[in-house]
Amino acid sequence: MNSRDRVLAALKREPVDQTPVCNPTSVATVELMDLVDAPFPFANRDAEGMARLAATSYTELGFDSIMPVFSIIQESSALGCKMQWEQKDNWPTVRMSEPIWKDAEDIRIPNDFLNHPDIVCVLDAIRILRKEYGNEVAIIGKTMGPWTLGYHCFGVEPFLLLSLDDPGKMMVCLDRMKEATVQFGLAQIDAGVDALTLPDHATGDLVSGEYYKRFLMDLHSEFVETIPVPLILHICGRTIDRMDYIARTGMAAFHFDSKNSPCEAMDTVNNRISLVGNINNPETLFAKDPIDVRNEVFANLEAGVQMVGPECAIPLQTRIENLIEIPHAVREWHQDCAVVT
């Protein structure tokens, strides 16, 4: 099996020769930016730079997938949000304190949404990567869910308050914003992705599992029907209380956070969805050593997690040696298993 075969099989919970290593969010770091001369913010806005930096996850780190969309803001930029593109050592962000929408009636997906330079950049980067790497490595795209778009376009606080003050209107807002999710997802499929990450930050630190069920579960099922590639849902934080609902959506995989134990997560989803994760970013990958990374990789493999990788987009100052340790540890674990059997 090559890397792409491995990832696609794992997304279907089919047998693999070796657990794939994958980060469906981002592995961009300052070290990798220097290595290929593709620093932020250039690599977030230039297709060649984006492709060059994204490819390092395969060429330099030995991961089985490439994710060219490093941030979560390309669509929000195209929708008209005020952006802060930052510098090499910081993530671009949306100025959520200056929201562009206040009401459901304000929501407009521009007719030329897919022609916006920050959208075109992603689509072109995917084409470059597909041309360069053919079918040897999985190329994963990313399209933001409507909950995350709501934070960006309405502001986090007004958006969350709307969910309490007028749940009906909240549903209307989500329904209108989903158009952006679908359009961008389909365009990335046309450009050549094998799968799509769908981050939708109904995180355990902000809202309850019941909120997920009430506002998002059906919408996410709808995405599975309308976007014809495997979808990887990403939600940060403790999410055990919503994993059962997530497993019911038909999504191919769920990218889970280190706040959830791999065994508990595997038990909860009960083979209804693949899991990707969940090496801790701030304490382990950023601050500890390869031995600590290896221990967390082993914990995931022993729990049966289908794809191993960081829990979320990694801090930009993360050392390469810690990232390289993930595929090293996976290979070592599988070799040891082979010896035992």
Add this chain to the structure above:
Amino acid sequence: MAKLSDIQNVFIRQEIEEYLERPEEISRNIELFSRAKVSMQEIAAALIEGEDDKVDQLTRNALDQGIEALEIMDDGLISGMGIVGIKFREAMIFVPEVLACARAMKAGMKHIEPILSDSGVEPIAKVLMGTVKGDLHDIGKNLCIMMLRGSGFDVVDLGVDTSEDEFIDAIETHQASILGMSALLTTTMPNMGKTIEALIDADMRDDVAIMVGGAPVTQEFSDDMGADGYGKDALSCVTLAKKLVAEIVQ
């Protein structure tokens, strides 16, 4: 010792019975609400329900009746927010509900704050609060600020995306005794450590006690980067700030 039945407001009694589990918190809240006026219990109940219009009206009524602003703040608003904080800590409610309660608290505080600031009451200490560089999230920080102000601290809000230099300048300008840093993202958390290093480099680390918080932040992370304390939520932020002040005084 006061009993639950001493609290006249049925809703408050139910809240204590249904949501509070720690014995010391149950007895503290029973003591607190049983000695509070019925009108203060009503303010607290409306706040817990997130009814900002009602809190606004009840606060104005209480002031019109001659009740002291400090009493309204302590026995009505802060005590109500105390129950909200416990429910949030125990994951019985989540951020949308807390935001609604915070909105209700603001509705009451807008009548109280001008009176208190005119009265010349000395603050417990001055606290600088900011979200670190690269991070534009401020809900948690704002909740902490609201609770700190309600608890008698003078808080300077440095806003979001606060650079190391901005933190340093603010410490020099405001002569604060506590610096609070917040981060919501695992990608921006390291900027807390960088700020602490910048303070060490500027020979200013001993000028302030540093507390940190935010959804992905942990006690271990706080210890590793050399902060003086970690607060999991707005309630523990206030407790921590008081502890740090006590340590400074010693």
